[in-house]
Amino acid sequence: MFTGIVEELGTIAEVTDQGDAVRxxxxxxxxxxxxxxxxxxxxxxxxxxxxxxxxxxxTADLMQETLDRTSLRGVVPGDRVNLERAVTVDKRLGGHIVQGHVDGVGEVIARSPSEHWDVVEISLPAHLARYLVDKGSITVDGVSLTVVEARDSSFTVSLIPETLARTTLGSRRVGDLVNLEADVIAKHVEKLLGAYSSVTTPFSENDEED
Structure with a gap:
């Protein structure tokens, strides 16, 4: 488990193609x-x-599943990447609960710089839209962020100077792909409510009728 608080920017040193996998x-x-x-x-x-x-x-080994479902399939030597070690129980949860399981890939579709922050709009795969709410949590390239506005096919986030300086989001441009992970709590709630709503209570002869 992670928190979405990037510890450092690393650099891709080598990408070794192994056919159906990458080192x-x-x-x-x-x-x-x-x-x-x-x-x-x-x-x-x-x-x-x-x-x-x-x-x-x-070094890590990337399976075909990872290459198919994340933007890591496109990294090349020299690229900067956001890095975070798995959280330990004695650490503060500075961001939110992040599993490191990418749910989809979005694209930066707009960027509006200002004096103190940047507002970035990112496309949202249709199957993730139901998990986003205004002021809810989203992980973008491993960075825990607060959703400013959740739209039907995109969402916006506001990036503070610390995020711009210490993560790859400071250099992402329109057209760049980013990894997205929805809030796992929202996914669990959806599953629990779905199971609850599918349960029907049979009518009992002891039940009173109106």
Whole structure:
């Protein structure tokens, strides 16, 4: 589990195509502290498992499923990526509960800079629209953000200077693809309510009739 609070910007060092998989090597420093083989690191919001560790770098294996469902299929050496280690129980939950399981890919469709923040509009896959509400939570490329306005096919977020400076969202431009993860609590509530509404209580002869 993650919180959506990016710890550092890493750099893609190597991308090795293995046909139906890719080996991704990332240069980093902060997220390597206390990290061992088999640990989880979020890369642009996608939970990856550390398969190799080196001096100032680490490697993960990306399956075809990950390549099909995330924007990581398009990364090349030199790209910057948002990194976060899995949260531990003694840490504050500064963002919101993030699983690192990408629900869909959106596209930056508008960007409106201002003196102190940027408002960014991102396209929203149809199957995710029901999970977004104004002032609710959304994860964009691994960054925990508050939805400013939830629309039918897009949503807007407001990026403060800290987010612009410390994450890749500061350099994302119109046309760029971003990984999206909806609030897992909303998904659980939907499933529970769906199961509840599908249960019918049979009429009992002891029930009173109006």
């Amino acid at each position: 991704l090597t990332v240069e980093a420093s902060t997220v390597l502290e206390g990290t061992g083989l088999g640990d989880s690191i979020s890369v642009n919001g996608c939970c990856l498992t550390v398969s190799e560790l080196g001096e100032g770098r680490w």
